[in-house]
Amino acid sequence: MGDFTDKLRPADPQGPSILAQERAGSNLNVDQLANHLLSRNDFLQRQKRILSILETIPILCKKNQLNMARPDRYHLGLARAKMLRRLSIEHGWDRDDYLMADYLMDEMGPYALQATMFATSIREQSNEQQKAYWLPKVENWEIIGCYGQTELGHGSNVKGIECEARWDPNTKEFIIHSPTITASKWWNGSLGRTANHAIVVAQLFLPERGPATSTKDSDGADKNTPRYRSYGPHQFIIQIRDMKTHQPLDGIVIGDIGPKYGYPAMDNGYMLFNHFRVPHSALLAGYSGVDSESWMYIKPKNPAVVYGSLTFVRAQIVMNARLVLARAVTIAVRYLSIRRQFADRDSKDPTNAPEQAVLNYPTVQIRILPLLATTFALHYTGEAMYKLYYGTREAIETSGDFSRLAEMHAASSGLKSLCTTLAADGIETCRRAMGGHGFGGGSGVIALNNEYLSKPTVEGDNWMITQQTAAYLIKRMAKVASNPGIKPTDTVDVQFQEFLQSPTTTNDDDKLGKNNNVRRRAGFGILGDEMELVKAFQHRASYLSYQAYHARVLEKRSWTDMMISLHRLSHAHSESLLVSNLHRAVSDDAGSADDDTSIPLDKPTLQVMRTLFRLFALFTLDASASEFLVSGAISLDTLQAVMPTVQNLMASIRPHAVRLVDAWSVPDYLLESALGNYDGDMYNRLFQKAHKENPLNRVTFNPDWRTEEIVMGEGEENARRRLESLALGTTGHEQSGVVRAKL
Amino acid sequence: MGDFTDKLRPADPQGPSILAQERAGSNLNVDQLANHLLSRNDFLQRQKRILSILETIPILCKKNQLNMARPDRYHLGLARAKMLRRLSIEHGWDRDDYLMADYLMDEMGPYALQATMFATSIREQSNEQQKAYWLPKVENWEIIGCYGQTELGHGSNVKGIECEARWDPNTKEFIIHSPTITASKWWNGSLGRTANHAIVVAQLFLPERGPATSTKDSDGADKNTPRYRSYGPHQFIIQIRDMKTHQPLDGIVIGDIGPKYGYPAMDNGYMLFNHFRVPHSALLAGYSGVDSESWMYIKPKNPAVVYGSLTFVRAQIVMNARLVLARAVTIAVRYLSIRRQFADRDSKDPTNAPEQAVLNYPTVQIRILPLLATTFALHYTGEAMYKLYYGTREAIETSGDFSRLAEMHAASSGLKSLCTTLAADGIETCRRAMGGHGFGGGSGVIALNNEYLSKPTVEGDNWMITQQTAAYLIKRMAKVASNPGIKPTDTVDVQFQEFLQSPTTTNDDDKLGKNNNVRRRAGFGILGDEMELVKAFQHRASYLSYQAYHARVLEKRSWTDMMISLHRLSHAHSESLLVSNLHRAVSDDAGSADDDTSIPLDKPTLQVMRTLFRLFALFTLDASASEFLVSGAISLDTLQAVMPTVQNLMASIRPHAVRLVDAWSVPDYLLESALGNYDGDMYNRLFQKAHKENPLNRVTFNPDWRTEEIVMGEGEENARRRLESLALGTTGHEQSGVVRAKL
The missing domain is CATH 2.40.110.10 (Butyryl-CoA Dehydrogenase, subunit A, domain 2)
Structure with missing residues (x-):
């Protein structure tokens, strides 16, 4: 049933032509980057193959989900779980196919524990x-x-x-x-x-x-x-x-x-x-x-086996975080590239100047572009966890060598805490940056947010498991501090040795040398040199490790009293891992390592990735700047140059933003977002969702407060009975679901 | 229909006896504090009176809300809106009564714009x-x-x-x-x-x-x-x-x-x-x-009238933030006082040591107790906005004096942005601190979160309207800087004059005197002196104002380029207002001001409030520590003492936490939280909600994947038809709601 809105279209410029322009304005090699990121286990081909099956099945359609009652979501969830099980037999899916279907279906369902x-x-x-x-x-x-x-x-x-x-x-x-x-x-x-x-x-x-x-x-x-x-x-x-x-x-x-x-x-x-x-x-x-x-x-x-399985679950959560955050960032980047708001305040003719793309504003960039960089940081750390996990498992299985288990457990705990916090907070940051439409059901971010908000809690609360990472770091620091010449058995050992050998500052305005507050060195050249940035993060983590070691081992401080600083230590170390792994992946000799089997990147793409590395590291540093200052890793003068540098880096990332999210290859079916579709036709989709698909619009209501009638024509008595039992939960979802279905 | 669970009770200690003990362990005067906070406009009596009416009405029962489909929520919402309108006539409610009913009902409904x-x-x-x-x-x-x-x-x-x-x-x-x-x-x-x-x-x-x-x-x-x-x-x-x-x-x-x-x-x-x-x-x-x-x-x-009405809406949002955050903090404090988890790691017999109340852990305190302090900071700034608003309005109406409108507009914009961010993020922080049960429907925080997440966007996006505050501060700084002897017409004028007259540092390790990066003074005594804390916040805001003035007015920097620092400036100024207002309210001569009509507090209660002030200020300072360092407000040595001081302050607030949230007087009906009820009987309530009230438990399902049947006995064909139309949204909420109601 048509009406006059059928022939209307959005005001120019149209979303699809904006995205086409954005894509034309960048030389980033999307296919290459997508393959570089997602070719393990044939991810991209598998995604395409499974997607084509799921998209045709009515009960796997997601468009009405936000309208459903929670009990109905379980009914549907059970039907979908059965469907995936039957499909997997019908199509001869292997375990990875099934996991892909589950990922695309994007619903924690009743068969999930099987x-x-x-x-x-x-x-x-x-x-x-x-x-x-x-x-x-x-x-x-x-x-x-x-x-x-x-x-x-x-x-x-x-x-x-x-x-x-x-x-x-x-x-x-x-x-x-x-x-x-x-x-x-x-x-x-x-x-x-x-x-x-x-x-x-x-x-x-x-x-x-x-x-x-x-x-x-x-x-x-x-x-x-x-x-x-x-x-x-x-x-x-x-x-x-x-x-x-x-x-x-x-x-x-x-x-x-x-x-x-x-x-x-x-x-x-x-x-x-x-x-x-x-x-x-x-x-x-x-x-x-x-x-x-x-x-x-x-x-x-051997209790260590149990320990290994918990570690694996945490490692998996770390590995998954990148694609979750990538979904929110994909939606935000596409929407904010298309959305226009306000003209430049300094323009000569502000009344007639065109409205700017919202993503052009630094106050929007500072929320979205560091998160875009974070998706890649999460990726390479996920890869590192993957290698560490399978390496450790192989060592255990082939030679009974448990030596790396402790390092992996420490890394996976701290990273699970940090990475799920980054992803959970990042989704909400994207949502808020999209303003009103981010609050709307067409954003596709609501369900994502609601689901992912479980992750900071499950498999070890994010504020609790950081103790395990901190305990490990204190143990290693104690070993290295008491025996400076020890042969390193672990990555952090080398870092701690360097820290303990570095000179102390002499030109500090604070008193030096009193107990553990020694600043070992003032100032890495973080603005110009990428390796110095990595070292600044390592230095700060080492400094906090040394402080914690001093407090716990030498001063015998109570563990409970130290908990806040232990949490901060774990985050500092985990951030250092994210920065190091990202740096390793995008530095000049990236891909030359023996164990790196990923597809190499061309020069222009690698250049963008290096800018993303600097953006991620400097933004992260700024957020905890006082720890870098206190540890002597940077000076106040250096700090004041950080945000201007971040702003410049964002300006150089901006033209590549749409292509960068394209590389994550999140299909529209998974995004389920009117704002984030690949084609950019967002206003038509939002309107379609409201005007053609919203079931509430099929009902005419009686707005007059003087009558208890709610639906026009149902009468007062019916309305009263119906709404009382709705409010009290006494009808609507009992076994009579069957009866309703038979009508 | 009973079963063996009827005679079970939670393991000791019981929630109610824990809360009774918590309440007995503090000398805080709850009634007095409640009256001090909430006596304007007879709030507490009105709350009691309206509550007793609402609680008896079936359709105003909230317990089934999380189970409902969104279209049903509108049906019910319209019925409730009509009910409130009829009640207001029946009981002769005035405007404040109606607003109270709306507040307690806690639902943005279809009559809200009228x-x-x-x-x-x-x-x-x-x-x-x-x-x-x-x-x-x-x-x-x-x-x-x-x-x-x-x-x-x-x-x-x-x-x-x-x-x-x-x-x-x-x-x-x-x-x-x-x-x-x-x-x-x-x-x-x-x-x-x-x-x-x-x-x-x-x-x-x-x-x-x-x-x-x-x-x-x-x-x-x-x-x-x-x-x-x-x-x-x-x-x-x-x-x-x-x-x-x-x-x-x-x-x-x-x-x-x-x-x-x-x-x-x-x-x-x-x-x-x-x-x-x-x-x-x-x-x-x-x-x-x-x-x-x-x-x-x-x-x-006169366009200023329009301007005043937007300002009023923002001021109202600021005034409301305290009671919203107080709800989340009330739930969190009660739950976390009752909940036990882990024994002290350093205890001599960790296997047999009793589990600790979760609120005893510093890593939990650091998330909840500063937020508890924030509720009071929001309160007194809300009060200040209230006075400023009505004072300004009176000046306009009685003498056509628009002079304070600009200050009020600036204050309300920056504070709307900061206070709604604090409240929205605070709710989620409380939710996460409650772990698994915080993710559950019994927490009462889910709907609160979902509703309040609109506030950072509506009535001026939180990242956009801060420009208005910053523009105002730049304008004032330009006036004061170009004419240092000017007679102050505004609160910030005095502050800016003090800043410009304060000495510059000489013992800084960074280069001084280059353009606008002058640090005017190194080190307020923030740890021992409360007024110094206030001054440190003012100093940092003045410093950032001066920088912004320098960049915009003297260097002619582009407005868009400056946006990130303008946002930070607005937050710095707004935090300074929160800190100043809280300080004024709890300092020794609190209540002696002519315009203060609130009920005075006794010494022990005032002492707790002063501790809350220090906690709020130092915690807030630590979160933006690098700005205080860069502006020269504090030194690195001072900063290192901040977190230990915060931890001590939290330890002294801890015994009063339950009584402090009691003072906010949020009724159980509004909390709608099994975890947060006044009586502390949380485990019985959670179990009751699940075992007696969950409609999904009235249905028996067919879990076998080999059949498409979902509800036991409905048959495959019925299930298929029912679930396809559910997924596609083609049935279930059309006019036939009437038909369903007639069954």
Whole structure:
């Protein structure tokens, strides 16, 4: 049904012609850069192939998602998860294809735990017998699994979980029990409505040999039970729902925890057990176990393996951060190149001067272009983590060499904290820079923001895990400081040795030499020399490491008291890693390293990348400038030249901005953004979304306050009943969904 | 229907007893502080009275909101808006009562423009005849109105709007027309589905006297039209929908723009006109107008009035920021006091040591306690804005004295930018500090975040309006610098004079005296003396003002090039205002000022407030430390003592944290947070929300990927049809809402 708006078009200049001009104004080699960044594992070809399949399937269409109720998002999410599973069989997808489909679909759905934590736990923690029994069922998806570790009262501190597994020597069963409300499993993905099996982490209690006492167990039910001893958290595999009716088994209460900031399609769940009995074989017994005859505990062989798997998850989060941030930056750069606002205040004829592209304003550039540079910084550090991870794993598997595990764990913890903070904050910075349209549903940034805001918390809270990085750095500094001639076994050792050998300043206006506040050197030439920039970051991280070492090891300061500076130390070190890795990748001899298999870049492109390196490093330095000043890495005069230099660097990046985001190759289907589409036709798309696709516009309302009628013609009584039950949540999403569907 | 979880309770210690202990551990006088903060206009009593009415009404219950589809939120929002209107008549509410109900209801709804921009425009921009005609209709709510200024392609730059109003001298009508898609009105609240009248801002075009030419108008339809001249944006009052059918009038296309980040209950709309004719009386003609006989433009009398109303809106936003941030901080402080995690790493028996309250960790304190201090900083600056606004308005109204308008406009712009950024970022900081539960729907922070994230953009983008503050400061500095003995007419004049008279440093390690980088003084004693802290903030703001003045006035630098430093200048000045106002309120002679009518605080409470002042100021200083260093306000040695001092201040605030948030008196109904309730019974509430109130748990699903069935028993065909239309948005919210309601 047409109307007069059908023949209207946006005011000139048109978005597509603006983007065409932007693209024509840069000599950056987009295809080459895209291949350089994304050719591992055939990423780009795979993306194209999988995308062409997904785009044709109605239930994978995303355009109505922001209109849906959260319960409906789960309904749809389950249908989509099933669809991906069927597609993967139909098209013979391998694991990478499936992951690509999942990435493009961009929804944390109800099957997300099956091939990850559920399968991984069985694979890594089971004995051979358990693997033989469970793995085929998991791999054929005969059972649907989840992973139940965190509880209502207990998150990061796994040792604090309350769920109990007590060995009953009489029946040779474990009794799984939740003694309190806070012992309820909580947050566990796929548990709420989907899974029929779960890995459950519970405190293992074994009876002590000896005479029975009158010790009560936690709910006081039994008397004269044996005295139990705790052996800490262990993993159990447990069937939780009936395979036919899908109802929770007797003695188990399960449900979905309700709406969250993001993850609407995921049924994060809760679960409590009431003296629920499971067989001896439920305890995953690959590394530790219980002898069913002697009740004796069998100690774990090598705890480092568990440690490695957590590290891998963090490393993966670091590797993924670049493409998440790239999405937000792609949308922002395209929109802000097209959007016009205000004429130049100094123009001679301000009334008639044309409005400027918003991206031309330095106050917009300073928010977006450093983030554009950050996508590349995240990329090369992700690559470095990738190499470190697979290198370390190979060393462990082929020669039992665990020596680099500690370095990798430290790097992955600090980087997970820093990189997810950069990406999460960066998405919101992009959104705000887009003004009103950034707040609108057409931006494509809302869902991205809501989903990604989980990342600063999951897999180790960003303010907590930095302690692990700091502890590692203190340990290395202690080693190097106490033995300056030691043969370096780790990258930071060399850096610390350099720091300790560097001269102290003499022309400082502060008092020198008092305890640990020695400034070792005043002034790297950060403005002209790229390597000096790298060294300034290393110097500041070394300085903070030395201070922390001094406070903890020499002054015996309390760990808790030091936490704020430990967090800052971890960030300083992680920023140094980002800067070093980016520098290595874009320096003159980039690509010449033996282990670098990525496609090399031509001179003009490499030149732009080097400008991005300087932009990233100087912007990052400015944000923590006082640490660089205090550590003596730079002087006040140098600092005052930083922002003008940043502004010049941004001006030289500006013409390449559109091509640079093009290189990230984020398809329109994934962007799901009227503002960020490749073609730049944003105003037509925004209008189309509102005028043709918004379901609210199909209803005529009664705006008169004197009547309770809401929809024109429904009458007051209907409206009242309908809206009360909506507000109270008493109707609308019960089993009668079926009834509604049958209408 | 009970189950075994009914008799479970959370593990000890229980939340309520923890909060009771926290409250017992502080001597802060909560009632007194609450009255001190919130007694203007009988706020606390009014809150109690209105709350008792709202809490009993089913459709005002908020517990199911996060489960609802966006279209349903509008349905409910309209019903609620009508309810508030009816309640206000039933209970004889005055304007403040109504605003209180709106504040407690906490939903931007479809009537929000009626008493604000719609009524205000008519009141302020109409002539007497127009007022007499329209105001009774508006005040009796016979018509429902909205305000249509921004367009799809045009936001902040009002001069750029495209919608046209051309005077047709033959029929004596204005022809309202949208020549392009980008000319579509966009974002206008209440327009989408609700309003039947609108204030429309359009470019006024009047024909020039003289022979007709062949100039085309913008859509090329007519030839031989007269030559038109533009007179800029003007306001028109226009009926847009039929009063009976509520359908848009012929020649108008209207709709709701679709889902946004927040404001789900508000129908932000779009609207286009196709040569739509309105009478001469549609142009609001209080200040300017068109003579219908001569076609002559009548020039506006006093543009400053318009200017004052924008300033008022910004001042209001500043005044509201404190209670918004207080909500997030209240939730965070209560939750983090109750939540336990990890034992002290240095404890002698870490395995058996009790877990610590999360708020005891410095890395948590550093995120929450400075924000707690910020709520009070925002409060006293809001109060200062309040006095400045009403003082300025009185001066204008009683004696035509516009002299303080410029200062107020500058203050309100910079403060709007800073305060909304502090509040918006602060909410998210609180949310993240709460870890997993902060991401959950029980936190109460999700909706708060989503709504408030509009504030950095609306009423002047936070990165744009800072220019207005900076321009003002440059102007004042130019005046003072060129005439050092001038009699101060403004608060900053004195500050600038002091700055210019202060000695320059001599013992700096950087080169001095080169152009504008002179450091005037090295080192205020910020650690021991509160007034020195205030002076350090003023000094830094003066220094940046001088630099900006030097660059712009003396070096003639381009405005656009300077934008980043102008933004920083505005923030520096606004932070200085926050610090000064907080200091004035809590210093020894607080309450002795003539104009201070607030209830005085007793000594112990005032002592805590002074600690909060130092915490706020030092934390804020540390975040921009390099500016204080560069300006010479502090030395490196002083800076290194700042964070240890901040940590000590936080330790002394910690015991008062719960009582301090209690003083903000945010009722549980407004918090809508399982984590933040006054009684601290958070785990039971979280569990209740999930286990008893989550509608998704009423449905049993079919998790088997081999079938397309989603709800157990609905069959594959039903599921397929249902989910396809859900994904494509083709069903579910059309007029058949009526049909569904009738079931």
